[in-house]
Amino acid sequence: MESTDSAGSHRAGFVALVGKPNVGKSTLMNAFLQHRLSIVTPRPQTTRQRVLGILTKDTCQVLILDTPGLLEPGYRLQEYMLQSAVHTLHDSDAAVAIVDATRFERDLDDRVVGFLEHSRGPVILAINKIDRASRTSLLPMIDRAAGRFPFAEIVPVSALKGDGLDPLLSAVIRLLPSGPALYPADMLTDQPERFFVGEIIREHLFLALHEELPYASAVIVEDFTDRPNGTAFIQAGIIIERTSQKGIIIGRNGRMLKRIGTSARKAIVEFLDRPVYLDLRVKVRPSWRKKEQDLKRLGYTTR
Ligand SMILES: Nc1nc2c(ncn2[C@@H]2O[C@H](COP(=O)(O)OP(=O)(O)OP(=O)(O)O)[C@@H](O)[C@H]2O)c(=O)[nH]1
């Protein structure tokens, strides 16, 4: 463990990244970590579970918790997603609420403010995607935000372009309690490789599929074995809700599934930093998004 002998000046704590779907929570976490840990796609509701990213510096350890978007749940999986975000907000030492500068009014509505009021720790507001907003729109936004909630600080950023991230990180660190590091300095997350492999496959499903299909799909990693030759052997199931969706995912002559498999495999190789054999199979589980039992089996269980 890291020691506390630097006269108690070391800080460590959990910070939750929360906000509506698609505001850039996962992009921000990855930018802080300088690592592609949490999956990112142009579609809302990409993140379904909380993801821990550990940022260790000489004087602090920031335990960043990426969360699913604060959505209005319509089915059991979405209820689980919302719970996961809200619990994380309740359990963290501080929070960064994120809004998209181009959708400010939508992103900082009464409902979101209501959630922030139940945060355990102080909340910083990050106004993200400023690369897309006009400079003149920022000051009025900051004013309106300050009138709506007692934010500890308000920081405009672009998680994508890397603008404003240092001031935002400094603001986060200032809010963390004093204490020793909670994880070894070389640890990036506490979640297993197997979890991220499933997430990467899901990321490529989200990128390749349209309309409702990404939301009707899940991934279950059934086998993950490191072979003696150094190759990770991975067998995963793509779960969908109806037989009629199977044909779309497989595609003509299996082309779509092959495309998804090829791009996912490449990304997994990059993530694991070793050769990968990937076998994908499509499976139908009727209405899995609404069934407690199926959700549990897929790892969507409240902690
Ligand atoms: N232009 C611009 N796009 C951004 C920025 N940050 C994120 N994005 C894009 O916004 C989209 C959503 O980003 P995510 O990081 O997945 O957003 P999220 O809040 O994690 O979304 P959910 O997990 O679905 O709740 C992606 O296409 C990102 O590339 C930014 O600063 N500027």
Ligand SMILES: [Mg+2]
């Ligand atoms: Mg996300």
